[in-house]
Amino acid sequence: MAIRYNDLDDRELMYGQKSCPGCGATIAVRLALKILGERTFLCTPACCVAAVTSVYPQMSFFVNNVVTAFPATGATLAGMAAAAEMQGLEDVTILGVAGDGGTADIGLQALSGACERNDNVLYLCYDNEAYMNTGIQRSSATPYGAWTTTSPVSEDGTARGETRIRKNLFDIVAAHRVPYCATASIAYPKDFMEKVAKAKNVRGARFIHVHAPCPTGWGYPTEKTVEYGRLAVETGLWYLAEYENGKIKLNLRPGQFKPVEFYLKGQRRFRHLNGEDFNVIEEQRDREWALLGAKMKQD
């Protein structure tokens, strides 16, 4: 399903929201709503997107929307979908929009439940790689080496940011054998919107994990949100893939990765890293790709 910008809906279903300038998450939500349209019932947990759209009296969503508790997105969606089914509501999308913390950490149980039951919901995780709404605290999606307010960097060099590699949500969700699961990036809007369009027409639990750079939390100039999204993919630190019918498919196969420092340099959160760190990160990256390759071969 090829997306043509000219054919997209002019109407904005989210507008006037109070997100930081250059917010990657809002690019993702805006584009997703362009595909899903006004018959969308949207649920966000307490997170950036909720906090910038639904503060009384200004209501920035132009579709039905609710805020739920931080851990509860998957379960709230399940209830909404069950009610929609009982009421005979056809052709509607029950859409969840949650950040990486609300998905990979506190919301993982509810997400797992919705996936396991194959509830008829579409879950969009916008990944800005930390708890941004509360002021840049580390989540389990924070990448190795990244500074956050809770993975600090000390002057004596003993503390050097995040010490673990990030949790792979795509693998976790795919392990539930859902009908559709994908990764995407706001820097590849056509790919992302095609995935949303595909997911819209699948019945059951669908999950899209979209990489959404955050100028505030990552420390780069606001105009570079799309550029850093692109660099993450070009350096191989983020991949664009789909899991469908039990098979993993890569949507973009980079020939040669750009050196990771192209991505890491220029972000304040990685400022303390040196060449040795870059090597470690490249090794981690190569292992991830090897694992992905092995899984694709298995299929």
Added chain:
Amino acid sequence: MPHDGKNQSGVQEQGGGGCAALSVCQGKAERTGSERAHNQFLSGNEAAAEGVRLCRPQVIAAYPITPQTTLVERLSEFVAERAFPCKYLLVESEHSAMAAVMGAAMMGSRVFTATSSQGLLYMCEMLSYVSGSRYPIVLVNANRATATPWNIFGDQRDSVAMRDSGWIQFYVESGQESLDTIIQAYRVAEHPEVSTPVMVNIDGFTLTHTYDLVNIPGQEAVDAFLPPLKTANRLSLENPRSLSINIGPDYHLESRYQEQKAFQAAEKVIAQTDEDFARKFGRKYYGMAERYRCEDAECVLAVMGSVAGTVRTVVDRLRTEGKRVGMIKVRCLRPFPRALFAAQEAPCKALGVLDRNISFGYEGALYTEARAAMYRPGASIRTLNFIAGLGGRDISRSDIALMFEKLARLAGGSFEEELQYIGLRWS
């Protein structure tokens, strides 16, 4: 509540078609729209499940926990048998159970869930989401001790800890009252001036696992009493809504003021609902609280839950001995029957409060509430707090008789320790 004599005397169901026939189909009753009222021998959980069935929720989500399990098992059977159209979500936790029914309530569906103890505590976060946005959800809590020490038996520390969650709280005395209160609970919760969630508390094991004769109203009569849910507080394609939004300091007080007004409205609605229920189904529970043989009573014991039934028998026996004793059965902890306690006056000389909970560092929670409501300068009624029945400890007739003895001594002017532990193995 009690109606003496042979039980076939039946129950009048006005509008439901005259005298209810005593049907003899246990378990697999034919469930049609015209099903008549009939009697069954059911556990409290099964009676509650029948109550839920008659209210026809469209979405149920629940997670198993002792002693709630037989309730949700029965409901899942009903749904599997298509006793009523319903989607039953097998969720992964109590937190998710409440989140899921909230999601369905946001869509405008009638919903149900049930839990107990740790499950209720795990739901706690969602309880305030639901009440703050005023979704008319009904929850059954099988009252059970909270860990630790780990204990699966009955007391009321779980729901009492949720007193300020913004939910209306009922406590019931019997399986029949569980069934009837669930029907009342939906009508109260869904009343437009109330639109507030309701928690129906059923004592774990003592009620949930005790079988008793239960009259099951006919579906038509319940449908007439409880019309389908209508609320503007929902999402819809016709009138899109933003729900459970953020309201900052400027209007937060105003939002909370609305919630308090809803509880004030609930006081009248609970009383009215009970009266309407009594007219239709022939059983009356006296709204927020019942005064049992209190008219000329010198010593009165206030209680919540199943122990009220045992206290009745003791009051009756003591009355035959000429003792002027009575009972206040508190049915609602929230809204609290403040007026009833405030009006407590001579000839009452001593009022005892039996708490199946304790708020450490103070006293039993009901005692605090009752005394605050009764307070006025120069008040002459003396009070005692009895802590009993924790973690499933039996409250026997002789325990209750002892409480009345202590109250009588207090009424007679002697000193009694204010906070009393009934059955403590050492003192």
Added chain:
Amino acid sequence: MKPRLNKDYRLPASEEEMTFGTACATGLLTAVNSGWRTFRPVIDSMKCVHCLICWVCCPDGAIDREGRELSVDYDYCKGCGICAHECPRQAISMVKEGK
């Protein structure tokens, strides 16, 4: 048409006007975001080839494509500069506010 600021909106002045519970009608704009900007994007329509990359990439949806030429909704543009940075023709320049 981009959604517009509701200039007639007044905060509730009485109990009756207060929202019920937390239920609000969707899509109500009571404030603009124009004060957030230091720089504003200016589109050179001579250079613009209408590729719509800026329109797609804008986090705030503030690029208006409904006229013959692309324009910016300055009520809601926050001046992040993504449009200018991503424009393949350098048709958008960021101009200091107040100039």
Added chain:
Amino acid sequence: MKEIRWHGRGGNGAFTAARLLGLAASVYGGHYAQAFPSFGPERRGAPVLGFTRIDDVVITDHSQIVDCDCVIVLDETLIDVADVLKGLRPDGVMVSNSSRSEVEFRKTFDCAGVKNLVLLDGTSIALDVLQSPIVNTVMLGAAVAAADLVDIGDAERAIGDLMPKALAGKNKDALRTAYKKVKAMSKT
């Protein structure tokens, strides 16, 4: 009010018997009844209790049963591990499943104080009628006969109501057989 206590082992249907009795008394007998198990998790094989209360007025008492008018023991080996005589009223009845003679039983189990003792080899009846050693309906029939708790027809109807069709018929037979045997004993 009559208060009855059942002694059994987890999985042997002691509580089902308590329920059947309550069902027979209330829904079919027109009385009021209450039945409850010993509260807590069920463990197969562990000694368990069941309780039934029967009265002509609504039963509101929710305290535990301490004193009882009838004690029914589904398995005599329980007598060594459970205090089966606890709270048995002086004129109360003890009904036990046993193949022993009354003399031998009284000697073996130290229950000299029991005025009304009814023994029935329930296991043999169960094996014969049900082809299984589950004695709950057998002992229900014995208890109904010994203590005149409910109408035996109502007990039959309760079985027909609560048990699946495939089991109900044989269990009614077992109930009747035990009932008749115990009735015959009391006549002699």
